[in-house]
Amino acid sequence: MSIVSKPLALIDEQLNRMTMYRVVLFGLLTLTAASFILSLSGMLGFTSISLLALLGLLGIICTPLNYALSKLFKVPFMMEPTAITILILYMILPPVTSVTEGLVAILAGGIAIASKYLITARGRHIFNPAAFGLAAVVIAGLSSSMWWVGSMYMLPFTALVGLLVLRKTRRFSIFATFAMVSLTILLITGIADGRSPSDIIRLAIVSGPLLFAGAIMLTEPATMPANHRYRLIFAALVGVVYAGHFSIGPVSSTPEVALLIGNLFALAVTPANRLTLRLIKKHRMSHNVYDYEFQEISGKPLAFKAGQYAEITLPLAKSDSRGNRRTFTIASAPSEKQVHFGVRFHQPSSRFKIAFHDLEPGAIVHANHINGDFVLPADSTKKLAFIAGGIGITPFRAHLMDLLDRGEKRDIVLLYIASTSEDISYKDVLDRARNELKIKVVPIVSNGNKTRLDTARITAELPDYHERVFYVSGSNAMVDNTTELLTSTGVKRHHIRTDHFSGY
Ligand SMILES: Cc1cc2nc3c(=O)[nH]c(=O)nc-3n(C[C@H](O)[C@H](O)[C@H](O)COP(=O)(O)OP(=O)(O)OC[C@H]3O[C@@H](n4cnc5c(N)ncnc54)[C@H](O)[C@@H]3O)c2cc1C
Numbered sequence: 001m002s003i004v005s006k007p008l009a010l011i012d013e014q015l016n017r018m019t020m021y022r023v024v025l026f027g028l029l030t031l032t033a034a035s036f037i038l039s040l041s042g043m044l045g046f047t048s049i050s051l052l053a054l055l056g057l058l059g060i061i062c063t064p065l066n067y068a069l070s071k072l073f074k075v076p077f078m079m080e081p082t083a084i085t086i087l088i089l090y091m092i093l094p095p096v097t098s099v100t101e102g103l104v105a106i107l108a109g110g111i112a113i114a115s116k117y118l119i120t121a122r123g124r125h126i127f128n129p130a131a132f133g134l135a136a137v138v139i140a141g142l143s144s145s146m147w148w149v150g151s152m153y154m155l156p157f158t159a160l161v162g163l164l165v166l167r168k169t170r171r172f173s174i175f176a177t178f179a180m181v182s183l184t185i186l187l188i189t190g191i192a193d194g195r196s197p198s199d200i201i202r203l204a205i206v207s208g209p210l211l212f213a214g215a216i217m218l219t220e221p222a223t224m225p226a227n228h229r230y231r232l233i234f235a236a237l238v239g240v241v242y243a244g245h246f247s248i249g250p251v252s253s254t255p256e257v258a259l260l261i262g263n264l265f266a267l268a269v270t271p272a273n274r275l276t277l278r279l280i281k282k283h284r285m286s287h288n289v290y291d292y293e294f295q296e297i298s299g300k301p302l303a304f305k306a307g308q309y310a311e312i313t314l315p316l317a318k319s320d321s322r323g324n325r326r327t328f329t330i331a332s333a334p335s336e337k338q339v340h341f342g343v344r345f346h347q348p349s350s351r352f353k354i355a356f357h358d359l360e361p362g363a364i365v366h367a368n369h370i371n372g373d374f375v376l377p378a379d380s381t382k383k384l385a386f387i388a389g390g391i392g393i394t395p396f397r398a399h400l401m402d403l404l405d406r407g408e409k410r411d412i413v414l415l416y417i418a419s420t421s422e423d424i425s426y427k428d429v430l431d432r433a434r435n436e437l438k439i440k441v442v443p444i445v446s447n448g449n450k451t452r453l454d455t456a457r458i459t460a461e462l463p464d465y466h467e468r469v470f471y472v473s474g475s476n477a478m479v480d481n482t483t484e485l486l487t488s489t490g491v492k493r494h495h496i497r498t499d500h501f502s503g504y
Pocket residue numbers: 017309320321322326327328329330341342343344345346347348349350351352353391394499500501502503504
């Protein structure tokens with residue numbers, strides 16, 4: 001175990017207690033608290049009154065407006081995203097020192113919230129709401145693109161919050177692509193202007209919003225592409241505009257404009273869906289796992305690839321610290337009439353899980369943000385190894401059903417780690433895959449023992465492991481440990497695909 005593994009495991013444990021939205025929300029609240037302390041000590045350059053006025057006005061306009069629009073558009077009202085939009089706007093709009101600035105803040109907040117409902121395509125908002133609200137007032141000449149959060153004294157707090165958000169979302173590669181592209185362009189143009197490289201980097205990181213925009217805003221799931229390759233292009237594109245020095249009429253290459261251009265790219269490459277699903281039936285597969293079978297109420301087939309996931313929202317009367325949204329892998333193949341989700345339950349359960357457990361046939365849930373890269377290689381001759389940890393079997397059910405439905409045979413070995421043989425889910429699909437596709441299924445049942453999978457077992461079950469592409473799915477800890485085990489066994493990192501079920 002490396003020196004950072006233990007603290008990292010502790011951080012992950014805490015992060016796993018919360019949904020991604022909660023991590024972002026608490027992070028933004030931390031930054032807000034820091035801003036007030038810094039302003040009281042005179043380090044921020046703004047009075048606490050001007051910050052309080054900005055925050056108060058945003059709260060007063062955004063919350064009721066979001067509530068009213070959610071009723072008008074008949075979607076569940078959610079305080080969490082509203083609060084996130086308010087707090088981001090607070091970090092990027094100029095603090096309020098006059099009536100005019102107050103009116104501009106109200107306008108920006110109203111436009112940000114309205115954009116979520118009015119500027120939509122295929123069931124989702126197109127633009128990062130806070131970036132849109134700011135861009136609207138800047139382009140109209142009513143405000144400056146201030147981004148005061150990108151100041152030297154805020155940097156340690158922004159860096160900490162940004163790191164936690166990136167750790168939670170596992171989107172370091174997106175942030176790194178954005179940061180590398182923008183810093184490279186800033187360096188090239190800055191050196192050409194006769195500035196020193198250290199000055200350029202210092203200015204970009206210490207006195208600019210690169211960290212905040214890249215770690216917290218760029219990674220917003222609703223407005224980024226679904227697939228990893230496109231996400232990297234999206235991050236690079238935002239980086240190019242962010243660092244570019246251009247103006248077309250009233251539009252300049254400000255950070256908010258960079259994000260909005262990225263959002264347009266995401267729209268162009270992402271098939272987005274807002275689904276309304278009716279529960280058809282549920283059945284218990286093991287002592288703590290249930291399979292849920294839903295149907296889209298429009299009856300239309302869903303556009304997704306086997307191995308992808310969706311985000312489900314439940315209108316909870318009262319939620320807990322984990323909120324009312326969860327990501328679940330779509331456990332069915334695109335060809336299946338019904339959409340399956342395999343869900344594991346715990347004691348004590350979150351409020352979301354209690355409500356999900358109590359769903360009865362006929363119940364309606366909303367799902368969106370179909371996403372994910374845990375898809376099979378296009379080359380069907382590639383040898384594969386699937387490693388599932390417990391509920392991590394769900395994407396493999398989707399893949400096996402997809403192959404069964406298409407009658408496509410691939411060389412696959414599935415290692416299925418479970419606590420007991422009663423915990424093996426989707427036995428019917430595994431049996432069919434064994435018989436019809438000649439797939440080797442190896443249950444690895446621990447029965448209370450600690451060591452479940454080791455190098456000896458991998459080499460015994462998969463003597464040709466160096467020829468295989470590995471797909472590993474399960475809890476964060478299971479995926480991280482298995483990845484470490486595979487690389488120490490000699491599997492190349494680029495031959496390992498992972499699906500982290502963060503939240504367990
Ligand atoms: C890409 C992806 C795919 C996923 N696919 C699936 C899938 O197919 N099936 C699936 O079941 N999950 C899946 N997940 C995980 C899922 O999104 C949830 O994070 C997970 O089910 C945990 O749910 P929960 O937060 O409701 O907690 P629970 O399942 O209720 O509990 C998990 C643990 O947290 C504890 N706990 C519960 N509530 C709280 C609280 N308020 N405060 C502190 N501790 C608490 C519980 O006691 C338990 O130990 C996936 C996640 C991702 C990111």
